[in-house]
Amino acid sequence: MKIVIMMVFLGLIGYLLEQRRHIKFLEKVNFTQQTRHIMEKHEVYLLKHQIDTYVFSLETLGYSQESINKGDYTRHEPSPEQLQKILEEFQRNQSIYRSKNIQFETELELRGIE
Template sequence: MMKWLVVIIFIAMLGYLFEQRRHIKFLKQVNFNQETRHIMTDHEIFLLKHQIGTYVYSLETLGYSQDKMNRGDYTRHEPSQEKLQALQEELQRNQSIYRSKNIQFETELELRGVE
C-alpha cells in the first residue's frame, strides 16, 4: 500500500512539474508579445511626431506659424531665405533620423520574427 502511495505522489509531482513548465512557456510568450506591442506602439508615436513635424515644416515654408495659428492669427508672413534654408536643413536632418529609426524598427521586428 505504501508503494502505491509513493508512486501516486511521484506521478502527481511529475504532472505538476510539466504543468509549471507549460505555464512558464506561456508566460514567456505573453511577455514577448507585450514587448513587441510596446516596440510597435513606440514606433507609431515616433511616426506621428514626425508627421506633425513635417506639417509644421510645410506651414512655416508657406509663411505661416503654428504658434500664431494656435492663437487664431492666420496671417501669412513671407519667410526669409535664411529661414527657408534653416528649415530645409532641419527637414533633411529630421528625414535622416526618420530613415535610421525606420531601419532600426524594421531590423528589430525582423530579429523578433515579426513580419
C-alpha cells in the same frame, strides 16, 4: 506503501509538466507584450514626425504654428535664408526618421515579425 509513493511520484511529474507548460505560456505572453510596446513606441514617434512635417510645411508656406494656434492666419513671406534653414532642419529630421525606421524594422525582424 509502494502505491502511495508511486502516486505521489506521478503527481509530482504531472505538476512539473504543468509548471513547464505555464512557463512557456508566460514567456509567450511576455514576448507579445514587449513587441506591442515596441510597436506603440514607434507609432508615437511616427505621429510626432508627422506633426513636425506639417509644421515645416506651414513654415515653408509662410505661416507660424504659434500664430495659427492664437487665431492669427496672416502669412509672412519667409526669406531665402529662413527657407534654407527650414530645409536643412527638415533634411536632418528626415535622416533621423529614416534611421529610426530602419532600427524599428530590424527589431521586428529579430523578433520574427514580418
